[in-house]
Amino acid sequence: MEHYTMNLTLKVWRQKSSKEKGSFETYKVSDISSEMSFLEMIDVLNERLINEGKEPIAFDHDCREGICGACSMYINGRPHGPWTANTTCQLHMRAYKDGDTIVVEPWRANSFPVIKDLVVDRGAFDRIIAAGGFISANTGNAVDANATPIEKDKADAAFAAAACIGCGACVAACKNSSAMLFLSAKVSHLALLPQGGPERKSRVLNMVQQMDKEGFGACTFTEACEAVCPKEISVTNISRLNKEYLIAGLTEEK
Amino acid sequence: MLNSRIPAGQLDLKWTDYKGHCKLVNPANKRKLEIIIIGTGLAGASAAATLGELGYKVKAFCFQDSPRRAHSIAAQGGINAAKNYQNDGDSVFRLFYDTIKGGDYRAREANVHRLAEVSANIIDQCVAQGVPFAREYGGLLSNRSFGGTQVQRTFYAAGQTGQQLLIGAYQQLERQVSLGNVTMYTRHEMLDIVMVKDDKGVDKCRGVIVRNLITGELERHFGHAVLLCSGGYGNVFYLSTNAMGSNVTAAWKAHRKGAYFGNPCYTQIHPTCIPVSGDHQSKLTLMSESLRNDGRIWVPKKQGDNRKPSDIPEEERDYYLERRYPAFGNLVPRDVASRAAKERCDAGYGVGSSKQAVYLDYAAAIVRYGKIECGKLGIDNPSAEVIRKHGVDVVKEKYGNLFDMYEKITGENPYEVPMRIYPAVHYTMGGLWVDYELMTSIPGLYALGEANFSDHGANRLGASALMQGLADGYFVIPYTIGNYLADEIATKPISLDHPAFVETEKAVRDRIEKLMSIKGTQSVESLHKRLGKIMWDKCGMARNEQGLKEAIVEIQQLKKEFWSDVRIPGGINEMNPELDKANRVADFIELGELMCKDALNRKESCGGHFREESQTDEGEAQRDDVNFKYVSAWEFKGESEWQLHKEELNFEVAKPTQRSYK
Amino acid sequence: MKWSEFFTSSVGKKFVMAFTGLFLISFLIVHVGINACIFADMVDPDDNGEMFNKAAHFMGASYVIRLMEIGLFAGIILHIVQGYMLEAQNRSRRKEGYAVSMGSKGSAWYKKSMGLLGTLILLFLIVHIAHFWVPSRITYETTLSEVSYNGNAMHDVFSKMVEVFQNGYVVILYILGCFSLAWHLLHGFQSSFRTVGVHNKKWLALVQSVGIGFSIIVPLIFALMPISIFFGWVTNS
Structure with a gap:
């Protein structure tokens, strides 16, 4: 070189x-x-x-x-x-x-x-995670780690989504300032794993609600987010999020 | 004087006994008890989440813009746990023993055993939270081996294990935020602890003064207890694999207020980092130790050999780790591997333009894996090209992200050319002295994770830092803090107008104003660089009496220069990263002096601390158990003045032997 | 979650766009199928629009289909109104813009220009409705002649078509309309499937390739209609 x-x-x-x-x-x-x-x-x-x-x-x-x-x-x-x-x-x-x-x-x-200068406030991302981007598992409740085998493909896909570093480049690149890639990475990560099952519906509904409250735009699949993502998170996750939202929105009893 | 409060009884029953007998706080009282947590890395985030779950009122602080950015996130390789899923003979005892031995018999047996005991729970907990560890095709968890051990007990998530574990803890933390149990303060830096006497006249830590890094305002916060989870101090060397913001300030302020500093000289120099490329270098990048599982480390047999690596024939290469340590080869512990690299480079066999590097070569691994793959695929008599192609695919699958990172930084393709690596400061085993309950010598002030000194002795094994951070936060502090807080239920929140808060805040303000008023000529960065050079040259991978004495004088001189000639632009009541940095560097300078003092005091070589005066005939580290089988706990007595307290280490189960990896 | 909340969230709004979009795509299939009947004249020169007129008559005479037509208009209007509202809302999410725009670094121009392409289609649609829908559904008594096949009298929509497409400018306008439609579909087809949740790789690949085929073939057939009539490949005699 x-x-x-x-x-x-x-x-x-x-x-x-x-x-x-x-x-x-x-x-x-x-x-x-x-x-x-x-x-x-x-x-x-x-x-x-x-x-x-x-x-x-x-x-x-x-x-x-x-x-x-x-x-x-x-x-x-x-x-x-x-x-x-x-x-x-x-x-x-x-x-x-x-x-x-x-x-x-x-x-x-x-x-x-x-x-200031090039520093921006990305606190909205933390608030979106707080709205539901977790599995409610209090310390001490866990069963043995190998009690639930997880398909390797699914575990790998969950990891690929979980690799998001929360930098906000997706929002910065999107013409709509949409945070859907960020949001979908978390929803996918947790929806792909059996542990995420019990809160699947409330998670996606609450996180989308918080995202809207924070004032991010909607996704129009221009794929600019994927092109600039440092961790190459796929827009496929957004489709998965939408599917989760559709099912949750139609079937949630409340 | 020093009471480590290790429970009596048999080693493997101590923690069980402790948990069975420690005091408890009832749920109604927990709601009234406030806990402050500084730092949101693995230790801080896991502690905040768990204590929030228990019902305490928690306030968590981090200087980054989000708790998810703490530097635990950068850990690559993995996390150890005594699960024995691989049926290869692992057990709690073996993990305990490996950790004690790896730490060169300078860690506390009781703490390390507890760590090994809870290690398995950590994996269970993380999987329950959704941490996507690597798995086998059958859906069960995968393991790999790591430097310095002979069993496969390391759980991992590609090369991003720290990230995945931290995100897991961060999510639990955010969950507690949404439930109202934890209040999160981002872009806030702790600048002092507040001490208040209780009714018996005992000085206790009752709060902190923090600075809002956006507005510059100082804030007072009360807590019945304060947990420092602020990480290590590797940045004292300026160049390290730590994040740019990693600092010692929180721990140092506590130290100046009376918390003893344990084993400050124990620094881990990681053997596989990308070498320095020039004066502009702002930080160093680690390449996971897992690379040593398949890569071979070598230098040319001829001094100053300037040929391209591909032009150096096999017989003219010196695979010095395999030569010196046939039993462990390239997998010797970090301290050993680092010193061996330094030895070769100092002797004039280094490679690259700086000559401060050795090769980490994957050519042999590519051929080996390629042949296996061809065998699997039933390719008879494959050509070298076909073997290479399949081999590269396997290596890409295993280490792809690390190779990509190397290429991004150096612009060289590591599949074609051997990587150049050199040791770099990576982790600090030393830290605030804590007792068995993780309480510092100040009542009510705790230190968790890398910020304390407790579990790794003089050298940390790979994949053990993540284990310790999470053990402290998830499984130790929830029990031990109750034992203290049970006696504090009658303590009402102390008014923020209490003289102790007012005075401490004033002292912090005065110091900031003093820094800003210097208006000298040298930038913070340039002074930090000079400190780093002194530390690296004289208190780095090898230390000797003369060098350390010189370093102490030079650091004292540098301190004077700093306080009379530093230039900090901008104002106090605004976002001012230069001021933040100045605050931290001022503390690093004081710490640097203490590190040299500690290194000077410890005349033996042990783990990451190598005193040139104390080595075997073969150049290996020579421990001195007769005179130095103790923890050095330093008490701050005034500027450049410390008193040494010794905590004798008793090895009842793991009897000290000379570490040998030959 | 209430229905109102479901459809007014950012994801819900996109569902509305996607479902109406898919509905309009299904309409395009019917529309292109029926109108393609004019090409019968190229195979059988004596057809003279008979097949097309019969098909159009069938569509116009069935009450079921007239009812669906109302649904179609509702779908179009919803798609347009929601589209504009979303576009306006999305644009308002970045009050202070960039000095250097991303341009096509990252995503193709047409993916980012659905609003513009949609507007072009809308303009075309207004002209198109004025050309054909109004004459054949509202003012037919004065604007359409009658034709009779085997004793069945019906409107001669085909003659109207031939008349309209004698004008070269109109033909160019229609071709531009088809171009806008093609680009709009190229993104809209696959995007609407992805919006409603198709994420499986296998299905996604199918949707994408069918989408490309659809966005080229359907507008192309539409465009060939005015061209064929203008150049006399399809005639009334």
Whole structure:
């Protein structure tokens, strides 16, 4: 792998707080190594801003290995940047070449209000999970783990859905700001497992209700969410969610 | 002075006895008792959920934007449990014994045995919550073996076990939030504990001061008890596999208020991480230890060999782990594997542009699996190409996500070229000293998970951290906290205007204002980097007296520089990540000094702590059970001043022997 | 859960879109089947729209089918009204937009343009209704001639068709209408099945391939009607 350095122009959304209006600032960065990660490039810029007595760019990030779901940058018109199955923190600068201009924006959706610069509030996701994204199993109640065999295919499919990192890229990419991929991943994860059976109906109804309350849009199957999902969660899950909702809505007694 | 409060009696009956005799709190009283939990990783989330279920009023805090992002999420390999589903001779005793031995006989027998006992319940609990562990075709759970053990007792969910376990605990936590039993505070960081004297004059932990990281406001919260589940302090090294936000602040504040710090020098350096690529590096990425199950580790036999790995013939490669440790080979425990890699690189056999790396090679595994697959498929005399194709498919199925991650970071295809790996700081066995009940030396203040020191001794075995975090949260604290709170039912919630709250908040505010008023010239990041370099060079994989003494002086100097020349832009009453970082780095600097002091005091080598003065003729770690068979519990006495308390370790069942993996 | 809640949640609204969409798709099959009768003239030059006129007469004379026609209009109106409401609601979910749009990174343009395609179809539909439905169902006394086959008198809808499609602009308009329909169906067909819960891979593959076939073949046959008449492949003599 050939390494190289590059000079870039960055246009970054700056916004002091949720109450103030934001705007784009342009920064030139130089001598960026192709081996750096995208966030390390931002680190370099921030270090310079601090030395110049300016405020660094605020952005969410934590694990920097693509699993915590904190990082959330909309880079040149795509959540998490140009690579597929990738998070912002795992994007590396070899994706760019000398002289490129990169526009960085926060996730945009009414349900994800900007807190500062590129930091948004994704608390809606927690509230959706609290509405039903769990199996009610108090500690100490469990039977032996091997008491209920689970078809490998189903367990694998449940895992694939459960791999969601809750980053919100699906919402950011969706033209409707829909959270259906996120929601469906959880509904699928739990509906595929026998343990999730008893709460199957109330779960899907309550979670959809909460999602609507949070102000996310409806799904129109444009599949943009799947294309940008770092964990490649399939839109098939949305169909499964809809099926669960249909059955639950028609058969629930209340 | 130090009372570990280990129940009397036979080792395997201690926990049963304890549970049968500890005090209980009746449900009506639980509703009146408030518990504060700091951190929402495996330990914090599981404790919050379980205590909420029991009926306590719980407040949980995390600095991330969601409890689901705690760094437990990044654990890859798996979680151990003595289920013996594989019929390969595992048992509670064996898990206990492996953990004690793996920890190089520096852990408490009673705690470790309890951990092994509850390990099986954890798996049951997680499956009931819907954690999608890997399964066999028959629908039963699958297991794999992990570095340092000879049985298959590790449960896993691809390379994302930590994620799945944390999501399981997080869901239980959110369920309690929806039921109103837990109040969740995200983007809140604990900046001090509040101590209040009870009517007998005993100082007890009664609350915390937290900072709202969005508005910058300081808040006071009362609790009958406070649980620190704030993780480890590996970021003291600046570069580590920890998350960027992982910090020691909560534990350190408690330490300064009187909680003893146990074995701070015990750091785990993980052998399979992606090497540093340059000065810009902000963190290191771990590659699961499971890779050592099939990969072979080697360096060229010739020093400074610059040939491409594919150009180095078999006979000119040194598979040094297989050579030095024929019995365990590439599967030796982490501390051993890490030191061996360092030894080779220091001796000039390292590879890659930095020469600070060794190869982890899958070529042999690809051929081996390919041949097996061809056999299964009935392909006679397959060509090398066909074997390779099938072998790659098998490896992809087993380790695909890890290989992809490697490729994303380095831009190299690990199916074609051997991976380059180097050890990196990963886990800290040390932490707040706790007794058998997980209570620190401050009454009412508990430490769970990586934040305490208790179960891993001087070296943690793979897949045991997840086990410990969940054991503490799901199965230990619900019993032990009742034993304390049963005597607190008469304690009314203390007013937030109590002088202790007011004074503590003022001290926190003063410190923040002081930090902001320095207006120096150096960024927090640059000072943190310098601290990391001192720690890595002098208190890293190998330590010696002279280096540690130098490090102490250098850190004290750095501390002065920090407090006189740090530059923090922005304001106090707003979101200010630089200020958050400064608060944390200031604590890391103080911790770094204590770590060096502890490492200097411990003249033996044990587990992750390797003192160059104490090694065998073959260069292996040499323990000194006569002089150092104790836990070092450090009491904070003032700036740069600590008093050492020793908790003698008694091994009644697992008799210490020299660890050998040869 | 009350019915009102069921149908007004974001998922419920999509059910309404999907079920009405599927209903309209089934209507298209009937519509294209009956209208394709005009091509009988290409096989038998003496047909002169007889087969089509008979079929149209059957459709117009049956009360059952006239009742279903009311259902059809209800379905169309529901689909349109709900579609616009959803579109408006979905658009309002992102008050502050992006400076750099995603464009076609991630999803094809037509998947994101159902509202636009639907509007084009609606415009076409208004013209189409004015051309045929109004003359044959409301003002037929003045707008349609009569024709008689074996003593059975009926409206000569075919002649009306031939008359309308003599105008080249009308033909172009119809072809554009069919294009909009094709793209709308290309997404709508499979999407409506997925919305009502088809998630099994096997079925999904079937739905997707049938969907592509349907969205190409049906609009193509429709488009061939004005073209055939305009170019005289299908005539009244």
